[in-house]
Amino acid sequence: MIVAERKSIDQIDAMIEGFEKILVVGCGTCVAVCMAGGEKEGELLSAELRMKAKLASKQRVVDEITITRQCDKEYLDELSKHAEGYDAILSMACGAGVQLLAERYDEKIVLPALNTLFIGVAEGAGVWTQRCMACHDCVLDQTGGVCPMTICPKNLLNGPCGGTNGGKCEVDSEKDCAWTLIYQKLKKLGRLDYLRKIQPPKDYSLMTKPGRHTHAAFKETQAEE
Amino acid sequence: MVAALEQAFSQSDFVVTGEVGPPKGTDVGELIEHIDLLKDKVDGLNVTDNQSSVMRISSLAVCRLIKDRGGEPILQLTCRDRNRMALQSELLAAAIQGIHNVLCLTGDYTSVGDHPQCKPVFDLDSVQLLQTVGLMNQGKDLAGNEMQGATDLFPGAVVTPEADPIEPQMLKFEKKVAAGARFFQTQAVYDLDNFKRFMEQARKHDVKIMAGLVLLVSAGMARYMNKNVPGIFVPDALIKEMAAAEKGKAVSVGIQVMGRMIRQLRDEKVCDGVHIMAIGKEDRVPDILKAAE
Numbered sequence: 405m406i407v408a409e410r411k412s413i414d415q416i417d418a419m420i421e422g423f424e425k426i427l428v429v430g431c432g433t434c435v436a437v438c439m440a441g442g443e444k445e446g447e448l449l450s451a452e453l454r455m456k457a458k459l460a461s462k463q464r465v466v467d468e469i470t471i472t473r474q475c476d477k478e479y480l481d482e483l484s485k486h487a488e489g490y491d492a493i494l495s496m497a498c499g500a501g502v503q504l505l506a507e508r509y510d511e512k513i514v515l516p517a518l519n520t521l522f523i524g525v526a527e528g529a530g531v532w533t534q535r536c537m538a539c540h541d542c543v544l545d546q547t548g549g550v551c552p553m554t555i556c557p558k559n560l561l562n563g564p565c566g567g568t569n570g571g572k573c574e575v576d577s578e579k580d581c582a583w584t585l586i587y588q589k590l591k592k593l594g595r596l597d598y599l600r601k602i603q604p605p606k607d608y609s610l611m612t613k614p615g616r617h618t619h620a621a622f623k624e625t626q627a628e629e
Numbered sequence: 630m631v632a633a634l635e636q637a638f639s640q641s642d643f644v645v646t647g648e649v650g651p652p653k654g655t656d657v658g659e660l661i662e663h664i665d666l667l668k669d670k671v672d673g674l675n676v677t678d679n680q681s682s683v684m685r686i687s688s689l690a691v692c693r694l695i696k697d698r699g700g701e702p703i704l705q706l707t708c709r710d711r712n713r714m715a716l717q718s719e720l721l722a723a724a725i726q727g728i729h730n731v732l733c734l735t736g737d738y739t740s741v742g743d744h745p746q747c748k749p750v751f752d753l754d755s756v757q758l759l760q761t762v763g764l765m766n767q768g769k770d771l772a773g774n775e776m777q778g779a780t781d782l783f784p785g786a787v788v789t790p791e792a793d794p795i796e797p798q799m800l801k802f803e804k805k806v807a808a809g810a811r812f813f814q815t816q817a818v819y820d821l822d823n824f825k826r827f828m829e830q831a832r833k834h835d836v837k838i839m840a841g842l843v844l845l846v847s848a849g850m851a852r853y854m855n856k857n858v859p860g861i862f863v864p865d866a867l868i869k870e871m872a873a874a875e876k877g878k879a880v881s882v883g884i885q886v887m888g889r890m891i892r893q894l895r896d897e898k899v900c901d902g903v904h905i906m907a908i909g910k911e912d913r914v915p916d917i918l919k920a921a922e
C-alpha cells in the first residue's frame with residue numbers, strides 16, 4: 405500500500421492562510437490504514453485547525469468528510485454535493501489522490517495535507533517499511549523475494565557493496581543489508597545458483613514518467629471501438 | 630598499447646601501487662609534490678573518485694596530471710555520480726589520454742559525504758561497469774553500437790577479504806572476475822592469517838591480487854576503524870603494538886608495521902603485490918617502502 409505521513413500542523417496552517425471555509429477530505433484506503441489521512445485523522449486535523457484559528461482569533465470554518473478512495477473518479481463524484489461553498493479543499497490522500505481531486509474539482513483550490521512516503525508494508529504496530537520501487541520489471545523471482553532495487557540504497561543488482569557490515573547497511577546501521585538478506589534466503593531455499601548469474605543493467609526506459617497502464621481486456625475493447 | 634601496470638604484473642612477482650586523493654579546490658601544490666615524490670617509486674598511482682562522497686577535483690583530471698609528469702595513473706571510477714552514458718564517455722576520455730588502468734567501483738553512498746542532499750545515480754553497479762569496459766575494449770558501447778576506435782583499458786576491481794558475511798562478497802568477487810576484472814586491490818587488511826585464507830579462494834582465479842594496506846597512525850585510529858569502517862579488522866596485537874609506541878612515534882611504528890607486512894606478503898608469495906593507502910601521510914610512503922626492503 406501507499407504509506408504517507410501528515411504534514412506538520414504549522415505547515416498546513418500556513419498553507420490555508422487567508423481561506424475562511426475549509427473542507428478536509430479524508431481518504432479511506434491506504435492512508436487510513438497507515439493512520440495518516442483516514443476518517444479519524446481527518447477529524448483530528450479539523451479540530452486542530454479550528455483550535456489554531458480560535459487561539460489566533462481568526463475566522464475559520466473547518467468541516468470534514470472521508471470518501472472511500474480519492475484515486476478513483478467514481479468516489480470523487482460523491483463529493484460534488486459537499487464541496488460547494490468552501491474556499492479550499494484540504495486533501496488527506498496520497499499525492500495521486502490529491503491530483504485526481506484537483507483535476508475533478510478544477511475550479512477549487514486543492515491543497516495537500518500529507519507527504520507521500522513510499523509503497524510499503526506494515527511491519528509492526530505503527531511501523532511501515534518500503535518494499536517496492538515500481539520498477540516495471542520485477543526481479544523478486546531471482547532474489548528470494550527481497551527487492552535489491554528497494555532494500556539496497558544503491559539498487560545494486562549483482563551483490564553487496566563494500567559497505568556491508570555484519571549484515572547491516574553502510575547508509576544506516578539500523579537497516580539490514582539487502583544482499584545479506586538475499587544471500588541468506590537463497591541459501592535457505594537451495595537456490596544460490598541465482599547469485600552466480602550476472603544481472604544486466606536495469607532498463608530505466610520502462611520507468612519513463614508519467615506511467616500509464618491500460619489493462620489488456622480494455623485494450624481489446626478500445627481497439628474494437 | 631599495454632598499460633605499464635599490466636606490464637609490471639607480467640614482469641614482476643610483486644607490484645606496488647600507491648594512492649593520491651584529489652583536493653577540494655584548485656590548489657594542487659601539495660598534490661603535485663606527492664605525485665612527484667611517489668611516481669617513480671611505485672608501479673601505479675590510484676586517484677580516488679570523490680572519495681567518501683566528498684566533492685573534489687575529478688579523478689580523470691588528476692590522472693592526466695600524473696600522466697603528464699611521467700607517472701602511471703589508475704583511474705578510480707565509481708557508479709555513484711554518473712549514469713551509463715557519463716561512465717562510458719569518461720572511459721573514452723581516459724583512453725584517448727593514454728590512461729589505461731581503471732578501477733571499477735560502486736562508490737560510497739551520497740549521504741556519508743559533504744553533499745548529502747544530492748541525487749545518487751547508481752545506474753550501473755561495479756560488475757556491470759567491468760562488463761562495459763570489456764565491451765568498449767572490443768569496440769562496442771553498452772548499447773551494442775559500434776564505436777570508431779576501441780579502448781585499450783586494463784580493468785581492475787576491489788574486494789573486501791574481511792567482509793561479514795564473506796560468502797556473498799566472494800560470490801560478487803567471482804562475478805567481477807567473470808565480468809573481466811584483471812586485477813584486484815583489496816580493502817585494507819591487517820590480519821594476514823585471514824588474508825591467506827582469502828587468498829586460497831582467490832588463487833583459483835586467473836587474476837592479480839594486491840593486498841590493500843592502510844597506514845596506521847595511532848591505536849585510536851585502529852580502534853576507530855574496527856568500530857566504524859565496514860570490512861576492516863585490526864587484530865588486538867597490532868592495536869597493542871601501536872598503543873605501546875612512545876609519544877610522537879606512533880606513525881613510525883605504523884610504518885614499521887606496514888613494512889613488516891609487505892615483507893611477509895612478498896617473501897611468502899602470498900599475493901601479487903600491495904596497494905599502499907597512506908591517507909594524508911603520502912610523504913611517508915618512501916619510508917614505508919624503505920621499511921619493506
